[in-house]
Amino acid sequence: MAIPITMENISEIGKIVRFHRNAAGLSRIDLADIAGVGKTVIYDIEHGKRTVQLNTLFHLLSALNIRISFEGPIMHQYESQKDEKD
């Protein structure tokens, strides 16, 4: 089960965070402490903020055991190019 996030539904991230936080039985302060971020930014994200910083979001998602991946038509070219040595 992977949920695609597009430009239009960025605010879905907030719903995902809230759901996972509640499922884990955590208050915003709990999660903030675990993730090492401020409580305010969790409030902001859960309310659909689009301007969160990437590292902040990653701290949260990591604490909630959510993983991110990038996909695209030429991503395999990137991958194979990475392995090239010399």
Next chain:
Amino acid sequence: MAIPITMENISEIGKIVRFHRNAAGLSRIDLADIAGVGKTVIYDIEHGKRTVQLNTLFHLLSALNIRISFEGPIMHQYESQKDEKD
């Protein structure tokens, strides 16, 4: 082909952006104009900046035809809960 991004390899995003930009034959200014962001933030991202804002990154990824998705052990619970009406 999906590339997982974790906290430790956030800077991989910069490499992905640069590869896609070059593959499209775009300068930073070209891409900046297309994506509707400043050229500086592209430079920053390609140099591994971890504090980019989410909407800025999404503008770039969208212009480069890269998609993002979230995964996790209880994501299906979230999905089915979303469909519940009444």
Next chain:
DNA sequence: CGTTTTTTACCGCTATGACGGTAAAAAACG
């Protein structure tokens, strides 16, 4: 290879994201 054109690297400035503090609201008791 000197000149022109394009691209990249880096600067200072300004708008704003992340923060802790606190009031308001909601939940959990006896």
Next chain:
DNA sequence: CGTTTTTTACCGTCATAGCGGTAAAAAACG
């Protein structure tokens, strides 16, 4: 239900992300 405890909502402040301008470097010519 009145009281205590927990959670959420919303401020004011400060550090900094994103911006355009420009110098430095690289590429593309004749």
